[in-house]
Amino acid sequence: MKTAPSISANIETAWNLEAHRLAPDEVQVVFSGRWCIDQDLPSSEALHAELTADTRRLSYRSDDLTAWDSGFLAFIAAVQKFCTARGIVIEQSGLPQGVRHLLGMAFAVPERKVSGRKGGRRSLFFQVGTETIEFFHGLPEMLQFLGEVTLSFGRLLAGRAQFRMSDLWLEVEEVGPRALAIVSVICFLVGLILAYLGADQLRMVGAQLFIADLVAIGMVREMGALMTGIIIAGRTGAAFAAQLGTMQVNEEIDAFKTLGISPIDFLVLPRILALMLMVPLLTLYAGFIGMLAGLLVSKTIFNIGVFEYYTETLRALEIKHFLVGLSKGSVYGAMVAYSGCLRGMQCGRSAEAVGEAATSAVVTGILLITITASLLTIIYYQLGI
Amino acid sequence: MDTEPHIKIHNLSMGYGDFVVQHDLNCVIDKGDIFVVMGGNGCGKTTLMRALVGLQRPAAGTVFYSGEDFWNVPQEDQERLKRRLGIMFQSGALWSSMTLAENVALPLHEYTALPPHRIDEIVSFKLALVGLAGFEEFYPVELSGGMKKRAGLARAMALDPEILVIDEPSSGLDPLTARRLDDLILELRDSLGTTIVVVTHELASILTIGTNSVYLDTETRTMINTGNPREALKTGDPKVRHFLTRGEA
Numbered sequence: 001m002k003t004a005p006s007i008s009a010n011i012e013t014a015w016n017l018e019a020h021r022l023a024p025d026e027v028q029v030v031f032s033g034r035w036c037i038d039q040d041l042p043s044s045e046a047l048h049a050e051l052t053a054d055t056r057r058l059s060y061r062s063d064d065l066t067a068w069d070s071g072f073l074a075f076i077a078a079v080q081k082f083c084t085a086r087g088i089v090i091e092q093s094g095l096p097q098g099v100r101h102l103l104g105m106a107f108a109v110p111e112r113k114v115s116g117r118k119g120g121r122r123s124l125f126f127q128v129g130t131e132t133i134e135f136f137h138g139l140p141e142m143l144q145f146l147g148e149v150t151l152s153f154g155r156l157l158a159g160r161a162q163f164r165m166s167d168l169w170l171e172v173e174e175v176g177p178r179a180l181a182i183v184s185v186i187c188f189l190v191g192l193i194l195a196y197l198g199a200d201q202l203r204m205v206g207a208q209l210f211i212a213d214l215v216a217i218g219m220v221r222e223m224g225a226l227m228t229g230i231i232i233a234g235r236t237g238a239a240f241a242a243q244l245g246t247m248q249v250n251e252e253i254d255a256f257k258t259l260g261i262s263p264i265d266f267l268v269l270p271r272i273l274a275l276m277l278m279v280p281l282l283t284l285y286a287g288f289i290g291m292l293a294g295l296l297v298s299k300t301i302f303n304i305g306v307f308e309y310y311t312e313t314l315r316a317l318e319i320k321h322f323l324v325g326l327s328k329g330s331v332y333g334a335m336v337a338y339s340g341c342l343r344g345m346q347c348g349r350s351a352e353a354v355g356e357a358a359t360s361a362v363v364t365g366i367l368l369i370t371i372t373a374s375l376l377t378i379i380y381y382q383l384g385i
Numbered sequence: 386m387d388t389e390p391h392i393k394i395h396n397l398s399m400g401y402g403d404f405v406v407q408h409d410l411n412c413v414i415d416k417g418d419i420f421v422v423m424g425g426n427g428c429g430k431t432t433l434m435r436a437l438v439g440l441q442r443p444a445a446g447t448v449f450y451s452g453e454d455f456w457n458v459p460q461e462d463q464e465r466l467k468r469r470l471g472i473m474f475q476s477g478a479l480w481s482s483m484t485l486a487e488n489v490a491l492p493l494h495e496y497t498a499l500p501p502h503r504i505d506e507i508v509s510f511k512l513a514l515v516g517l518a519g520f521e522e523f524y525p526v527e528l529s530g531g532m533k534k535r536a537g538l539a540r541a542m543a544l545d546p547e548i549l550v551i552d553e554p555s556s557g558l559d560p561l562t563a564r565r566l567d568d569l570i571l572e573l574r575d576s577l578g579t580t581i582v583v584v585t586h587e588l589a590s591i592l593t594i595g596t597n598s599v600y601l602d603t604e605t606r607t608m609i610n611t612g613n614p615r616e617a618l619k620t621g622d623p624k625v626r627h628f629l630t631r632g633e634a
Binding site: 038074096099102106107108112352 | 493498502503509513519520524525526544565568575
């Protein structure tokens with residue numbers, strides 16, 4: 001039995017597909033023309049209607065096939081999968097030899113059956129729940145890292161920490177002097193804003209001179225440390241995470257472990273030390289730059305003399321303000337270093353993971369700075385400092 | 386009849402700043418050749434590959450593809466020529482934020498008008514060809530080095546390129562998978578007429594698949610034209626024979 005040809009042809013792009021029923025249980029598919037991926041080729045589903053439940057054999061003819069490439073191969077492969085699933089026996093001898101060989105190679109390795117990977121779009125509740133669980137699962141890891149860093153400091157004090165002093169100085173240079181420019185610009189502008197805001201209010205009671213008090217105490221005690229912390233979180237914290245993350249990807253950290261060298265000692269300790277040393281100094285510098293901005297506003301806008309401003313600043317500042325600013329700077333530096341190194345050491349083994357680690361380091365750093373800033377403010381208030 | 390060679394490397398010199406990696410390279414690669422670039426470590430094999438595919442401008446000379454001067458045509462023509470090439474990098478160079486299916490599908494989405502279900506069929510077939518059937522939804526980070534390499538080859542083959550440039554296809558693969566990859570390279574040449582440039586120093590692969598070859602010498606920093614590597618093994622330049630026999634000849 002041979003039925004009339006069916007399916008379809010594409011005259012414009014010159015591929016042609018026909019299906020003939022040779023027997024009640026046998027279908028022959030005839031290909032002709034050009035079957036290449038630069039054409040609008042049919043889907044293999046075009047044959048599904050022909051391959052009815054009673055079909056047991058499928059054969060091909062391709063005598064008039066003029067050109068073929070992956071478009072044709074993918075079509076045949078999809079038909080083969082469909083037929084295999086339904087127990088239809090395929091006779092491939094009517095296909096070009098190259099097609100038969102490549103199909104043979106494609107089906108030589110059995111398909112890996114994977115379940116549950118295409119889960120579809122997850123609900124908002126599922127995502128929020130997953131994120132919350134992951135956050136709480138991450139807490140022990142954060143504490144463990146804190147413990148490892150603390151032990152590393154212990155080894156440093158005992159003179160047993162394994163790191164190179166040259167690495168420490170390189171980090172000191174990177175996080176300190178190289179950050180001066182950005183700290184100068186940001187803190188000058190913050191000082192300027194403080195001076196303008198204060199002047200606006202103080203002018204109403206004729207107390208413009210107290211701009212000096214406001215800017216000096218504000219910058220030295222709070223804003224210098226806070227702004228420096230945030231700048232360092234964005235600049236250095238992200239860099240630490242990216243550096244250590246890249247080392248994870250390249251298995252450099254594993255290489256340290258296999259040599260019995262603690263990566264915490266060798267990589268994390270110099271970075272934390274560098275930031276703890278340099279951030280207080282940057283905080284002092286930030287305060288000085290902020291005061292210069294206040295002086296500029298006072299002199300040019302409110303005509304306050306330089307000597308008057310200087311004297312008022314000296315009168316307003318007490319040693320406790322410096323101590324508060326320096327202590328906050330040290331803590332913020334440690335927070336930024338901790339978060340940068342933590343996220344770097346937790347980094348996965350892909351380029352995307354390095355980006356995520358850098359982002360996460362900045363977010364964690366700023367979050368920790370904000371939390372500790374609030375806590376320290378309450379503590380200092382309670383202590384009357 | 387097309388009389389131009391498929392690829393012609395003409396007086397090509399490559400370097401980094403003042404450092405010359407290789408100079409005065411001249412080769413002709415015909416359509417359907419499997420051209421093997423061989424040489425010791427640091428001889429400039431990968432640098433030559435980068436010059437062939439447009440990633441590194443040569444210090445001098447150029448590369449012709451079917452008579453078109455790759456390095457001296459307008460930008461849009463160079464982009465058109467690049468689409469005739471498929472490149473497999475040594476590490477696979479898969480995009481880590483995409484699944485394997487997305488990695489292979491991207492060139493098809495960008496450069497063909499195929500509907501998504503056709504692209505899915507082609508992607509599944511290409512992955513099956515390299516022995517990764519069923520791995521469509523995996524991310525590169527979940528794969529071994531050899532699997533990444535094979536997925537990289539599937540991506541390089543996505544558009545059925547006329548010319549396939551493959552950097553170190555067999556390194557890091559188990560012998561059976563390496564053999565399978567060699568078979569695939571031969572089949573692509575035989576079935577689709579693909580011209581294949583293979584950068585490698587895997588002797589088994591060189592002798593199995595190579596129909597033409599060049600040896601890049603580290604000392605003189607230029608090439609020794611060798612032709613068919615199996616012939617070179619018998620009658621070629623002593624340096625090349627030394628290399629092909631692991632120093633025994």
